[in-house]
Amino acid sequence: MLRRVLYIDLDKKESFVEDRYDLFEEWLGGTGVATQLLLEECPEGADPLSPRAPIIFGIGPLTALFPAMTKTVAAFKSPLNGELGESYAGGRLAMAMRFAGHEGLVIRGAAESPCYISIRDDEVKIKDATSIWGIPATVVGYILREVEAGVGRRSIIRIGPGGERLVRYAGVVVDTYRHFGRLGLGAVFGSKNLKAIVVSGTEDVELPNSKRYRDIYNQLFKTVVQTDAMEKYHDIGTPINVNVLNQMKGLPTRNFQDSSFEAAENISGENLADNYLLRRVSCAHCPIGCIHIGMLKTSFSRHHEFEIRKISYDYELIYALGSNLGVTTPEGMLELIEACERQGLDAISTGVVLAWATEALDRGIITEEETLGVPLKWDGVEGYLEAIERIVKAPNDFYSTLARGVVAASDRYGGEDFAMALGGNEVAGYHTGPAFIFGLAVGVRHSHLDNAGYSIDQAAAKKPLTPEEMVDAIIAEDDARGVYNSLIGCLFARGVYTPDRIVEALGSVGIEKTKDDLQILGRKIFDEKYRFKLREGFDLSKSRIPRRFYETVSTVGMVDPETIETMMEIYRERRSWG
């Protein structure tokens, strides 16, 4: 097992490697270790965009060794909500880190002028990036591919103009089609003058107990390629949810004013797969291949001259830049996705911010004076494209406020009842009921993937659940994901990695744990994340839940604020927070 953490200091332009057995023994890897590194490295109260705030990356003990163990975690202080910033991305980064020999990566300080970091095994170079500053995230990939070594085994992660200009929800693009999307890692890169990181390595991993390893490997591989759950990601992909949620009244539409969308069929996964899907690709060492790439063909002259763009799409993007903005055509939606890719913005946050602005304009809270004449209206793709550019360029107070997120915008202009964020993070695409809302409020990073409240709601739609049952399910999920995210697996394969199989997989690579050990660890990891959150000022009792959630019918009917209150009380009790 590797236990090596690579520290890079951008102020001093130096790097060193340290073995951190202590951390990996106790915290396994992935998010468990990354959270500890964040607690160590980030001074209390540090400005998230100052050189004092670090960036941490981590992989886990199963990285590159098992199918779908493809994720890298990023931990940082979020410039969007000022507390725990955590995000996961697939692609080839985890494999590249593993073969470069680093299980953790800590970036300190800030560069004086634009730079990028090139990591090749233990060799670290901080290189000048002046000539690529300002270039779209999509294009930076092509450029660095030419100048850097390691074809086929490397990973290139980079920001776009959005991150450079510190849009608080800018993300980091990983290998063209995957992202550290949520909570503003892109802005943290930007604040450090860090445009990109290229990682490649030539090490390999000797497999300790070969037969045991191969047995569990084969079992997992087989299950991953066969299960129905996988079928969903692999065939239509996550966009299969568009039609499903639409039918069950859970598809947020026009800023959550509706929970079903009359044009859902147009932007559905089925329609996209039938008429736009060009191909599917996969993260390194994942046989699922859920990454769906659509082809947007637009003609730019009357003489059959076309522009072809290849754009990866997923459910959350279709919600955020499709139904939630009332966008009725796949072309319009794909174009908006591409705009976010170029600028390097998180699509969910961007969509929610634009949806708020559209409604605010509609209700007269803001006027075209603020929008600088940009007509923000549902399905108004042209206007949205212009607005995205202006959010990045920030030509006036209004757009620079939008660049700080929907909470900042509603604090400044009003309309908090329909500013769709929880814990300061713009919400993902579900209006399924109380478990989703509550799960977002308490989740460590206020993301739908913290505890998947939407799937608890879905279960409740079939057979009603009591608030106790929902809370227990959320807690169990919160804790279990802390462990899974320490391995680190893709959440799409979570069903395949049962506790027994995780124990066996770890054992096969020499890490003996029991199911109980893992359960306790999950709880501890959760607590540690809350330690960081509380330290940085997060206060659950001040949760601001937008009224809109209670005004629009959800999958389980109208949601009653009292249910959320009750769940909150039970939750505190269960977590022994008194």
Place this chain on the structure above:
Amino acid sequence: MELCETIWGSRRSGEAEDGKGRDMKDLRGGGDAKVAVSDERKKRRLKVAHPERCIGCLSCMFACSRINTRRASLDRSAIRVKTQGGLEGDFAVVICRACKDPPCVRACPRGALEKRENGRVIFKRELCDGCGACAEACLIRAISIDSEGKAIKCKHCGACVAFCPHGVLEMEEVEE
């Protein structure tokens, strides 16, 4: 002498993988893809039957290194999946095509590669000094030199076939 890396069909290790692999394919309804069977007389070779179906998951590369070298490694894999212009481009799947008059054999100055009468090419790892002449001689770049300075070349064992989720790879029988 270690009879481990032969160009033609038989295999020394990883038989179990084959059996399992077949199950996997069948259960997935993976069509008529032929799976490697250990048979000394039949000549079988690995074929990239549907390169355009590749999703770049690298499962085949990890299978090859895991099963044949007991490592999780890209370098030790005899099959290589290359990106052409990043993930936006197409994938190229590169394997040894088992030439009739293998230039790699002719190029090796140390006799580490030897073509036998039954059609097999034997690779003697201990004779290999990593000079790279074989790799140079193979225009499709199907041979590479690993981090220990030894040649890595496909022995057509078929183990990777079962781990391709997209039916890109097949074993085919070869007439000679």
